[in-house]
Amino acid sequence: MKEKLNIIVTGVGGQGVITAATLLGKTAVASNVNVLVSEVHGMAQRGGVVDCTVRMGNVHSPLLTRGSADVILSSEPVEALRQLDKVNDETVVITDVNPVIPSTVAVTGEKYPKIEEVFKELKKHCKLVTLDAHALAEQAGSVLTKNVVLLGALSALDILPFPKDLLLDTIIKSFPEKYASVNKKAFELGREAVLSQREA
Amino acid sequence: MEIVEAKTGKKILLLGNEAITRGALEAGVDFATTYPGTPSSEIADTFSAVAKYLKKEGKDVPFYFEYSTNEKVALEVAAAASFSGLRALTCMKHVGLNVASDAFMTYMYVGCKGGHVIVTADDPSCHSSQNEQDNRYYALFGSAPMLEPSTPQEAKDMTVKAFDLSEKLKLPFLLRTTTRVSHVRGPVKIKDSRKPKGKGFFEKDPMLVTIPEVARKRHPVLIKKMEDALKLSENSEFNIVIGKSDSEIGVVASGVSVLHALEALDILGLEADVLKLGFTNPLPKEMCKNFLRKHKTVVVVEELEPIIENQLKEIAFDAGINDVKIYGKTSGHFSRLYEYNPDIVVEQFAKIFNLKNPLPDTKENPLSLPSRPPVMCPGCPHRASYYAMKKVVPKDVVYPTDIGCYTLGKAPPLEVADVLLCMGSNAGIANGLSKATDQKIISFMGDSTFFHAALPAIVDAVHHNHDCVITVLDNRTTAMTGHQPHPGTSFDGMGNPAKALLVEDVVRGLGVEHVEVVDPKNLKETSEAFKRALEFKGPSVVVSKSPCILLELHDKKERGEPLDIYQIDQDACKRCNICISRFGCPAFYFAEDKSVHINEELCNGCGVCVQVCPFNAIKKVKEVTL
Structure with a gap:
């Protein structure tokens, strides 16, 4: 692995963002890799933005500097773009394609940009990978596994300092046994979605 | 449950707050008390979860834990345990210490017996708070020794050490975190736990009764204890110099700022010695003096107030050290506002040392992105209360509000929050406005806030016959901080049954004559209750009672x-x-x-x-x- 790995996990409150970041942190600890996971709680729970940083390897601060993200893992397109300041040309942005329209759009008339515009901007600045994580989670058996789909997608990039099976093992062990097969399927579907795009 | 079951020597991923709880368990804590508040809540929630887990497993719970009515009560309850020789921990958010400060200030005079750790979790940038006060001033104000961790591992280590030192000095210890310490996860190495005592014994001692004669004797004792604390600080393993570069540049930092500074030095490729301070009150004066002597330039990196910086200048002045240039807030480089990050530290280091800032320029977002503020959940009963009320009251009503989810009613379209200071302030402000103006006043607070801080203000309203409507949005929980129980719920923090106080009974007991209890999901009934309350001359209370929708969903799922x-x-x-x-x-x-x-x-x-x-x-x- 690189000396340092900087990941931002982002999305909207309720999408399992903090859980996904924590699972990465747990797997890092299980493989004896130094890790710091930072999150902001509180008001963010009520439909607000949730972003977490996951830093692995030879790092000091839990926060990462402008342009230093290796990966942005986002469960919402606009939230991926909100992290633009953290990307560089080499950054891989993995995002779900499904927008979550904030209530401000209906109530105060703010505009949600066109999805194509969002992706166009991201492509200008970094490497973009999109997937319909929502549909894949549904296919796996529960929309709640969207974060696991995204972790599967992340595992396909081959930059994590631990084998993908260890990440999957951590995920499965972190939830009641009855969800094991759904989580496994979600993970594999997410991974497959990225691998197939790479081949294409 | 990994935090209890993990074997000695194993590394597990813990949140800074969880690490504090684990540290307390390893130190054999007997008593833990709190009032929940972000970013401190998970410390207490972990005690609660551990207690429930052990009970479920049929094991003894080795500690007593409670969500107290407020932070002052929490501190007093735990101080009593310490007076009885038990180890105690009290945790709260920064503004919670304001509530507890009356007890806190004199507690330092009296001192403790069993080790007592008081955790204050500060919130630079006001992520979820009404201010960003720097509680390190409380350490100076009250003469409390203080430790400041940077990482989850340190959070645990310092908690364990704080119990030992507190017992040694017979002085409660402050453990001060910030959001980026409390809410950061990192690897933590598990160690053995000491066995708690269980029950203590209160030995009578006239020195515990702080009448003026005693207080005058206790103050010099406190000063002497802090002199002893200084010796401990000088030799503390938490105060260290990182790097042996013999550089002329020195950096002094504490808490998470240490990590940002180390990151910034790496990014700039700058050689410097870093004085990492963990035992920050009293500051290790000799150590600081030597550090100032060895370096020509010293940069202090600390969030919020220039507390270390000012003390370093005092140390330099007293020691006659004139040839060191100290940079920080007074030099105009670092701000007294908001939390820091590595970008800020890189930028200021680059300025001070005339280096090129290697970070890329800020990328302006070309599209205007919609804001995504936190909102009341779909199905939130507060929305129904607000809507029903607004339908029938005049447009110019003033709405004092309070601390909780219902503050989110400030946003359009409801716009039912006009003034807010602190926990319980809605009622006091309603009282004052009713006399200071001829305007109609309807104030709002939650049930947990009601018990926490509103009772004296309601007594005031009754006694002076203030003409206002005080509303308790009773959603049967402390929702915003994570659904903790409170005196109105029928169970406590350890999962035991508890006597539930009814808000309406309490206010009637306080002498409020007009009390309405409504279900906000019935809009018509709720509207009419507000109308009647507003027509009533004198103080009236509307209790709008419906469980938090998240609790309701949880219960529906269970059933x-x-x-x-x-x-x-x-x-x-x-x-x-x-x-x-x-x-x-x-x-x-x-x-x-x-x-x-x-x-x-x-x-x-x-x-x-x-x-x-x-x-x-x-x-x-x-x-x-x-």
């Missing part, structure tokens, strides 16, 4: 009850848009053609919107199992 899902009958809808423009439930949205729909994934099935729609266009369309 296997389905969730009703609603949708708009497009033929019946006249597009008056009241459901969005006045009610504002986030489950409603406009489609491209401006027709209104309900997002079925967001709808929590409260059904209140059925009463909101004047054209009966909102209908139950299905039931889903949770």
